Every structure is written in C-alpha cells, then in structure tokens.
Amino acid sequence: MDSKIELIEEFVKKNGYRVTDSRRIILKFFVENDGHYKPEDVYQLIKNEMLGIATVYRNLDIFKKIGIIKEITIDNKLYYELDMFSSKKLHLHFHCKSCNQIVEYTDQVLIQSLLKQKDFIEENYDNIVDDITIVMKGICKDCRRDINAETDEVEKNSVYTRK
Ligand SMILES: [Zn+2]
Numbered sequence: 001m002d003s004k005i006e007l008i009e010e011f012v013k014k015n016g017y018r019v020t021d022s023r024r025i026i027l028k029f030f031v032e033n034d035g036h037y038k039p040e041d042v043y044q045l046i047k048n049e050m051l052g053i054a055t056v057y058r059n060l061d062i063f064k065k066i067g068i069i070k071e072i073t074i075d076n077k078l079y080y081e082l083d084m085f086s087s088k089k090l091h092l093h094f095h096c097k098s099c100n101q102i103v104e105y106t107d108q109v110l111i112q113s114l115l116k117q118k119d120f121i122e123e124n125y126d127n128i129v130d131d132i133t134i135v136m137k138g139i140c141k142d143c144r145r146d147i148n149a150e151t152d153e154v155e156k157n158s159v160y161t162r163k
C-alpha cells in the first residue's frame, strides 16, 4: 500500500475519526489524482456502489476540516484537491471561463513573489498565513485561438456577401 495513504490514514485516526472503507476510497482517489474536483466529480469518478453522494460530501467536509484536502471556490462552485503531502503545495490557479479548465502554475518566479507577499502580511499585520489560494480567471490560449478563428470566418463570409 502507498505509504502516503498510510500516513494520511494515521492522521485521520489521530484526529478522532475512524478510517472506514468509504474514507479509504476517497483518500486514495485524492492521493492518486492531483486535479481539482467537485464533490459530484469525486462521486462519479470513483463509481463505487458502496459510496453515495451524501457520504462523499460528508467526508470531503471532514477531510477539509482536518487539512488533508483544500477547498477552492470557482464560479460559486466548490472544488477540492489534495493539500497534505501534495508535492505541488504552493501554486496558482488559472480558470478559463470558456472551456472551464483549471491549470496550475508552480513557476519559481510566481512562488517567490507569493512568499514575499506572505512575509509582508505576516511582518506588517502580525497575522500568521497558513494557506494561500489564488484563482486567476480569463480565457486560455486555446479558446482565444478558437474565438479568433471564428471571427476570421465571419469576416471572410461578410467579404464574400459584399461582393
Ligand atoms: Zn490547485
């Protein structure tokens, strides 16, 4: 068994929760898939008759509370991703409003500037930052290309009709 999963299961127990079969299945899902998932996605991708959508919701809530997964809100929808033992720990999100994909950036330049901002907040406002969630929104390169192609097409047609 993946030692990462074992460590997380230990952590669940330490927080006073039992490691039930459904919890184990959900944890395994997040350890093996490092995307951003809505509760319905988790439910549909796992597809296990033992696991109902209510159980998924309930356990995501618990895992979030004890810090195993992290919640991000995009367009009023909640997404979850692995936080504990995640290799990509600190990253920035970009959400394309057209195709709905979420990409992550972990470039050192971005991370360094994020850490600088974190230090600034801690030093100047005496707060302790333990999480940073940034979601930038816009239109991705592929969608912009599609949109441009469509406008070109429209322009060509209008030239044609003018003739
Ligand atoms: Zn993320």
Ligand SMILES: [Zn+2]
Residues within 6 Å of the ligand: 096, 097, 098, 099, 100, 101, 139, 140, 141, 142, 143, 144
């Ligand atoms: Zn897009």
